[in-house]
Amino acid sequence: MNIVLIIISILLAISLVFNGLGTIGLHRFPDVYTRLHAATKCTTFGTIFLTFTVIVYSGTRYYWTGQSKFLMLALHTIVALIALLLTNPTGAHAIARAAHKMGYGPKQAVRDDLEGEDLKEKEEKEEEKEKKDKPVMMKKASKAEGAK
């Protein structure tokens, strides 16, 4: 009884502390990406520990009483944990991708690593324009491709 209560209290304390850190980070950081970093990671970690708390709580209750209701509660909580683990990082990645495509850059960073991808597309378009300006080069290229 006592040991189980101590374990549940520790897991619940970890969950509450990390959820609180995520909520505070949502207000303290200057930028979309840093806010996403703080909020998503800390909240996912805290919620995982909350589900661990519930699994231990209902699992020990099932061990004591043997009623199938408590086992059902533990199993459904495991399903909720799997759903959270699958959906939460994917949603965060989608938000970051949308923010970068909208044009918001990192606020205090010197360089943006993802900016190079757009530049590559621009360079490819410029190369295509140059090929159109010189039809002789195009013919040679097409002959070379046909030979292959």
Add this chain to the structure above:
Amino acid sequence: MNFSNPLFIAVVVFAIYILISALRLFLGPTAPDRTVALDTINTLVVASMVALGAAMWEVLFIDIAIVYAILSFVTTLFIAKYLEGVEAS
């Protein structure tokens, strides 16, 4: 029902966290900021549903938490897909 259960206290603390995150939802200067705050609120609501279901011994609450998690994921993806086409103001 025993209100001195630590899970009930956790639900109260989660409600306070949801209110603090809603402040960012109202204040947020850009649209992705608001989306991040909404995502955080959704995760906290799922956590409080699981805690409340365990505290009151209701399996139905946890089923609803699963459905809420998946629906909030679809909502987040839809908002993100919509925001990709919008220019930054």
